[in-house]
Amino acid sequence: MKICWFNNNQLGVVVNDRVYDVTAALKALPAPSYPEFTGDLVVANLPALRAEIERLLPTASSEAVADVRLLSPVAQPGKIIGVPVNYQAHVEEAQRDVAIFTNRYTGGVKEQGLFLKANSSLIGASDAVNITMPERLTHHEIELAAIIGKKVSNVTQAEALSCIAGYSIALDMTVRGPEDRSLRKSLDTYSVLGPWLVTADEIADPQNLNLHLRVNGETRQITNSSQMIMFIAEQIEWASTFYTLYPGDVIMTGTCEGVGPVVAGDTMHASIESIGEMHVKVTGSKG
Template identity: 35%
Template sequence: MKIALFDSADGAARLGVVDDAAGTLVDVTAALPWPHDPDPVTAGWWRGLCRDFHTLGPALADAAAAGTPVPLSGTAVRAPVLGPSKIVAAASNYADHVAEMHDVQERTLGRVESWMMNFDIFLKAPSSVVGPGASIVLPPDVVAAGHEVHHESELVVVIGRGGRDIPAESALDAVLGFTAGLDITVRSAADRSRRKSYDTFTPLGPWIATADEIGDGSDLDIELVCGGETRQSVNTRDLVVPVAQIVAYASSIMTLNPGDLLFTGAPPGVGPISSGEKLEMSISRIGAMDVTVT
């Protein structure tokens, strides 16, 4: 199942089930078993859905089958998450990206930070999330300082039930599904989390493909195109640490709450973005989204 968040006429967040082959969406908000709170700040209904999707899925499927489809082209689809308690991101999780970062760091820092070449996790600010069609805003201080700002297109895990100390063999039981994300990054000597947490630096979308449809996320094609040029193209089979083990590792450090996000790592091909550019990102079996740079 593909589930999306979209804006109603009054701007409130609603829940939809997507038929991307038909290019349609059905509003299934009324199938939720609790009163719908439209406030994206509180977002309790969304976290409840992430936690309980394993039991709510059939009712949502029935509502989608019985509902009236509307064209996606006329629907204001937003980022497919609300109020995550945290964004966890994996670093150095494609071998070819680790190799290219030696040259990137020599150019942007004048040295190679060897500790950054090892797999680990860090945090991004949830306030950096934007949705499909949004603009990535280059911070004036970063531009004035002459720092490069890079695109990093990634498979993103959306946590379902979550938990602490989750075994790798049952990690997918804790996952709601997958979406596409861009981890926009300033190349400077500042702390990694700071460099990746500016407002608009986490575009997500266009919707979530649930784990029962996608599986373990181990055979998905990621592509990023800018101005007709393919800048990133990789399959998630090349992840050094696969999804289940990332979930297990992250949960050994911190409790993963329903609705949290887990970026799985940047593929090779990262590079600078400039004002006026349009980034087109897609992941097979999930979907595609466009964002612009301003």
């Protein structure tokens, strides 16, 4: 099932290039309690919610995907976790160009550690990445995003993939410079998630998906998730030793070689096999 948020915070299901409005299914959600934190309410209750969605779907109104504004498919993630330098060719790319990537990009993924991105940086596929620091380089990084489906801590690799609610395409936008990753990757609009959440049951093998990113029609990044240094199950195991993971937490699982600059006026086309594609515009000052 492809689940999205669209237009005026409506819940949708995507079938054959149409978005079906199943917002009424939200009535089946339990009332949230305060101040107890349980993560994203829709993701946390997705198994039960799917039954109500399927009941409503035959009579739901629909619009063409091209005619709606797609918001982030996770409305309220507790945290966005980044996995650095997780493809060997990107490690080598960073080592070749220390002037751009800085000496922070040295050592393996476990030596460098995970990083967090601010939730306020999150946008959906129909929104634009807005460059507010044109005097500095902004780079694109396409990544497979795994969305956690239940509260877990100290999970094993064997159990890890069963903790995933679904997958999306992510763009981990980055301002280059000497500061910590969490600062440079947390600008407003610098975390793109979309175009929808594909439930985990529709992805036969998340470690064998083709990723492709073009800018203005030119291929910049192309790889397969099988080329990750640290596979997704190990990422979840590792992350859950540091943090309790909650429903709706997003793990951006790392990018491949070919990262490069974008400027105002560019359009990024990101696609991942079995998930879909999205066109994301870049706005802001051209410097």
